Amino acid sequence: MLKEERQQTILSEVALHNRVLLTDIAEILEVSIDTVRRDVKELDAENKLRKVHGGAISLGFTNQSKRNTNTYALEQKIVIAEKASHLLRNGGVIFIDGGTTCLELARLIPDDLQLTCFTLSLPVAFELLNKPNVEVIFIGGKISKDAQISMGANAVHNLSEINVDYSFIGTGYVDVLHGLTEFDWDIVQVKKAVIKAAKKMVLLCISEKLNSQHRFKTCDINAINTMVTELAPENNLLNLFRNHDIRLL
């Protein structure tokens, strides 16, 4: 049997069943496991499948980390995410909120960092799947079509059963006086649950949102332990936040 034939067979097996054992393939093809291993290695190198310990899995839709190019103020958000990523510690248990800034944070998690991440956000969850050492736990619930996050009583309840070291969240509006506020009441309910579930809160927020407010309140400003903006921590725009025991990054 030709090598090409073998590899073709392997590919169809993988495509058919999504995952295969090297030993099974070896048996089917009647070749040594080494040969199969080498074949799978090659196919992996050609990006035809993904080799895993003991077998291979289909790429499926895995390769769809297409960055949304039209993120508003992307540059600044990346700066924020970059700063925030320094708060991550190996072995940490964290929550990552939805929103484009948090999504950037998820993207910036180093491959070698071992984390347990909770999230409500489908895009964040997707992004986290690319991180080899991140355990992803999705908080289920009714999914909001626009925010693409779990919401509603179910999500709130599920959040009530977890407890994380750090929670990285975004907000619609923030203001020293009124704290974190949102346009949407349902969102606020979920965010409150997130806050309850976290030991420490990190707010990721572009400076443009500072000193703005809306009608529904998520929490007071001093519920926030660390605030990360794209500005330098000593920037005057942040003065108002300085006397609130908030760490500025």
Added chain:
Amino acid sequence: MLKEERQQTILSEVALHNRVLLTDIAEILEVSIDTVRRDVKELDAENKLRKVHGGAISLGFTNQSKRNTNTYALEQKIVIAEKASHLLRNGGVIFIDGGTTCLELARLIPDDLQLTCFTLSLPVAFELLNKPNVEVIFIGGKISKDAQISMGANAVHNLSEINVDYSFIGTGYVDVLHGLTEFDWDIVQVKKAVIKAAKKMVLLCISEKLNSQHRFKTCDINAINTMVTELAPENNLLNLFRNHDIRLL
């Protein structure tokens, strides 16, 4: 024998069997292996076939592998999804499993159909967000990097609290005798929970998977109410399933 003739023979052999061994050809044509090798080299240069170590393969053979970059057997899966979509009723409460076939079903849900959909699969959830009249509820849990679905105790528990009319599921392997089987034990646990949560089960399965099995059992074949393949219901390949009170589509 003329060179032209020889090469023609080689080509037809390749066309017929998709592949040839140089040694076989040499024997058939009663020429030295070197001659065959040179012939094949020429034909390869003319793009009439592809030379590989030890033989040659037809061009069509390799092109098939390109299709794998997307979804394996996509055509058939769309056919299946199309048939399955006729089972959907306005106002229905359903569950949609992960996997590419189920993903196609999610894609095919009409915009005007009002549904409540539970799912464990991130890609399916994403797809469903595009459907204006579908309420999406994601069953949370630890997300499997391979299958991109919720798994583990949490997912199982969350499933225990729901009840749907129809559950559309896929399977790794299916066989009349051994029922639905999987490669992965954890997957089986989740699928069992799915089955418990559904009044009726619809299995979406390309015919290629019929009469295959693996080591972990999800359920007996008669746990399935309806089976959808890309074949016509009266196809002989489905005969074995006929006396199991399964509706074939």
Added chain:
DNA sequence: TATTATTTTGCCGTTTTATGCTTTTTATTT
């Protein structure tokens, strides 16, 4: 027809590739 030039073919030694086996290292599970 005889001679020469060109192409084709087979042969041989060398190099490369493929494969299986054994041992060591690394991952995973208990």
Added chain:
DNA sequence: AAATAAAAAGCATAAAACGGCAAAATAATA
């Protein structure tokens, strides 16, 4: 931490590819 399974590395063998060479076949030409 021990036991097990898998991957990697190295080695040996056999098959295949390659390049050069010369004989044979074919074509061209005098």
